[in-house]
Amino acid sequence: MNGIDFSQRRDAMIESHIAGRGIRSQLVLEAMHAVPREAFLPQDLHEFAYQDAPLPIAEGQTISQPYIVALMTEALALKGGETVLEIGTGSGYAAAILAQIAKEVYTVERIGQLAEKAAAVLSDLGYRNVHVLHADGTRGWEDHAPYDAIVVAAGGPEVPESLKAQLKIGGRLVIPVGADRRFQELVRVTRISELRYETEDIADVRFVPLVGAEGWATPTDDATTAKPHKGITAARQIPEKIIAASREEFDSIASADLEPLLRRIGDARVVLLGEASHGTSEFYRMRERISRELIERKGFSFIAIEGDWPDAARIDHYVRHATYPASEWTAFARFPTWMWRNREVRDFVDWLRKRNGQVESGRRVAFHGLDLYSLFTSIESILTYLDDIDPQTAQVARQRYGCLTPWQADPATYGHATLTGGYQTCEHEVVSMLSDLLQKHRSYAEHDGERFLDAVQNAKLIASAEQYYRIMYYGSRASWNLRDSHMFGTLQNLLQFHGPESKAIVWAHNSHVGDSAATEMSARGEYNIGHLCREEFGNAVYSIGFGTNSGTVAAASDWDGPMEIKTVRPALSQSYERLCHDAGGARFQLPLRAPKTADLIGALSKPRLERAIGVIYRPETELQSHYFQAVLPHQFDEYIWFDKTEAVSPFATGELEGLPDTYPFGL
Numbered sequence: 001m002n003g004i005d006f007s008q009r010r011d012a013m014i015e016s017h018i019a020g021r022g023i024r025s026q027l028v029l030e031a032m033h034a035v036p037r038e039a040f041l042p043q044d045l046h047e048f049a050y051q052d053a054p055l056p057i058a059e060g061q062t063i064s065q066p067y068i069v070a071l072m073t074e075a076l077a078l079k080g081g082e083t084v085l086e087i088g089t090g091s092g093y094a095a096a097i098l099a100q101i102a103k104e105v106y107t108v109e110r111i112g113q114l115a116e117k118a119a120a121v122l123s124d125l126g127y128r129n130v131h132v133l134h135a136d137g138t139r140g141w142e143d144h145a146p147y148d149a150i151v152v153a154a155g156g157p158e159v160p161e162s163l164k165a166q167l168k169i170g171g172r173l174v175i176p177v178g179a180d181r182r183f184q185e186l187v188r189v190t191r192i193s194e195l196r197y198e199t200e201d202i203a204d205v206r207f208v209p210l211v212g213a214e215g216w217a218t219p220t221d222d223a224t225t226a227k228p229h230k231g232i233t234a235a236r237q238i239p240e241k242i243i244a245a246s247r248e249e250f251d252s253i254a255s256a257d258l259e260p261l262l263r264r265i266g267d268a269r270v271v272l273l274g275e276a277s278h279g280t281s282e283f284y285r286m287r288e289r290i291s292r293e294l295i296e297r298k299g300f301s302f303i304a305i306e307g308d309w310p311d312a313a314r315i316d317h318y319v320r321h322a323t324y325p326a327s328e329w330t331a332f333a334r335f336p337t338w339m340w341r342n343r344e345v346r347d348f349v350d351w352l353r354k355r356n357g358q359v360e361s362g363r364r365v366a367f368h369g370l371d372l373y374s375l376f377t378s379i380e381s382i383l384t385y386l387d388d389i390d391p392q393t394a395q396v397a398r399q400r401y402g403c404l405t406p407w408q409a410d411p412a413t414y415g416h417a418t419l420t421g422g423y424q425t426c427e428h429e430v431v432s433m434l435s436d437l438l439q440k441h442r443s444y445a446e447h448d449g450e451r452f453l454d455a456v457q458n459a460k461l462i463a464s465a466e467q468y469y470r471i472m473y474y475g476s477r478a479s480w481n482l483r484d485s486h487m488f489g490t491l492q493n494l495l496q497f498h499g500p501e502s503k504a505i506v507w508a509h510n511s512h513v514g515d516s517a518a519t520e521m522s523a524r525g526e527y528n529i530g531h532l533c534r535e536e537f538g539n540a541v542y543s544i545g546f547g548t549n550s551g552t553v554a555a556a557s558d559w560d561g562p563m564e565i566k567t568v569r570p571a572l573s574q575s576y577e578r579l580c581h582d583a584g585g586a587r588f589q590l591p592l593r594a595p596k597t598a599d600l601i602g603a604l605s606k607p608r609l610e611r612a613i614g615v616i617y618r619p620e621t622e623l624q625s626h627y628f629q630a631v632l633p634h635q636f637d638e639y640i641w642f643d644k645t646e647a648v649s650p651f652a653t654g655e656l657e658g659l660p661d662t663y664p665f666g667l
């Protein structure tokens with residue numbers, strides 16, 4: 001008629017938005033192919049018929065989004081030949097889809113004009129098995145009850161009792177319900193027996209209100225507001241649509257406009273930058289881009305990483321052009337080497353060194369490590385320091401730390417041995433050493449404040465690590481908490497050391513920086529640096545999580561195993577990652593801090609799965625090994641999404657050997 005090839009558009013929409021988003025039922029897909037959606041729309045909207053979106057029809061109502069119609073129809077689990085009741089005829093489109101599968105469709109519409117128009121269109125299209133009634137559908141349609149399935153296309157405060165009563169035993173009722181009339185949960189109620197019903201959650205959705213005796217009393221919240229639902233459409237309100245409407249997309253890491261993000265960060269003193277794996281290039285590079293802006297535009301004073309103190313100290317020595325002798329061992333040489341010894345990190349380190357070279361020494365940005373796995377390099381570092389400035393104390397330190405020497409090859413055996421083998425613990429030794437050092441603050445720090453900080457941090461690390469390996473034996477919770485407390489304590493010391501005006505950037509995994517109170521960790525009694533920061537700094541901490549759907553990642557199969565480049569499986573349904581993937585868009589930032597994003601927060605506040613890949617990735621047991629429950633908008637202030645990602649580029653062995661002496665990572 002106007003030259004539009006509707007059937008081609010229909011096929012394309014079904015392929016990408018219906019089948020493409022996980023609708024599997026052959027009956028539903030065939031029905032979607034058979035019904036001409038344009039016939040249910042006013043002429044001027046025909047060209048939009050096969051966008052997967054709801055559209056306005058008369059009376060401030062909407063024709064449902066095709067995906068939602070398909071999702072609800074699939075949830076009814078029809079096999080063909082059933083008697084179905086629909087509440088909310090609207091345009092009649094969903095009734096036509098149902099009529100392709102069911103034997104008889106009874107549909108009820110509250111607005112007379114819509115009921116008439118829908119009946120006419122359905123009849124013109126030749127549907128003889130659809131029966132339209134103008135009435136309040138919250139009461140059902142008694143005459144033809146009981147029904148095999150009932151579907152409601154408008155959201156009420158609760159499931160109407162009349163509808164439950166009109167279900168056959170074994171029948172399914174799919175309906176959006178929610179106490180807030182702006183949001184609903186799509187639920188399926190199955191009648192198990194005469195008196196028993198079972199309810200399942202299907203999705204977060206937003207529909208026009210179900211108005212009637214067993215629904216909302218009035219069509220709007222406020223009777224004086226004219227048609228507030230015009231333009232508010234069911235589909236726009238489902239989470240992936242809200243994500244699509246709220247996000248800030250960008251073309252590349254280099255060109256991303258970070259102005260809005262910097263404004264949101266405002267005067268925050270601590271910015272936590274996460275990652276959803278320890279081996280994804282995009283996470284590192286975006287984190288670095290943000291860090292460069294924070295340093296140059298907002299005067300951030302140091303970066304603190306989820307890496308060991310003495311290893312990061314070597315990088316710090318290099319980037320701040322320190323003049324005292326650098327330690328001689330290789331930084332980040334222990335498993336997992338690729339986490340820091342990679343090109344992405346090296347590019348940043350080189351940039352930072354150059355940048356620092358252009359400012360006076362007091363304004364150079366430092367690079368520190370928060371983690372505690374370097375028991376023996378920390379001991380070595382302290383001994384070197386003491387040999388240099390106080391050889392007598394160095395003797396004492398050698399003796400005390402000697403207590404730990406038997407466990408050097410495998411510190412994890414220390415806890416086991418002290419508990420079961422009658423070996424003495426070294427707690428007293430390491431704690432005494434730390435307090436001796438702290439007491440010498442005045443005389444040592446006068447000598448060189450930076451080197452004293454380094455020694456104290458190493459002594460604290462040794463004390464924490466001694467305890468860590470001892471309690472590790474009891475299980476993971478206590479040692480996890482000890483480790484994150486240590487990291488948080490280090491961050492606090494650093495803020496104190498760098499002065500009241502100092503500001504910190506933290507690079508660590510999402511599982512450390514996202515507030516543990518918003519994840520299943522809290523149910524296990526675990527907390528993390530993100531939570532401790534939130535308690536301490538409130539809104540003066542801004543935490544950013546990262547996520548991806550698929551691609552490759554650098555990870556091992558087992559602890560201490562070799563690095564492999566592994567394929568990341570597409571995100572599981574029920575996960576935040578799947579929502580972001582379904583929202584479309586290759587890269588985006590998603591601001592999550594209230595109040596501006598209340599709609600988004602509302603839509604994402606139901607707990608979902610979230611994926612965490614660490615240094616180990618086991619795709620074979622992905623659900624058990626890598627997914628946990630979380631409430632994303634409470635966990636982070638912002639989420640940065642890369643739909644497809646690539647593994648980091650670790651240093652090749654040849655490169656390691658050929659590095660010049662001054663190179664920060666060492667030989």
Ligand code: SAH
Nearest residue numbers: 063088090091094109110137153210211212
């Ligand atoms: N299935 C429809 C979508 C309609 S939107 C389609 O595919 O086009 C929801 C419809 O429910 C609106 O037309 C609204 O008027 C109607 N509605 C709201 N409360 C109702 C009630 N109590 N009984 C029947 N219809 C109702």
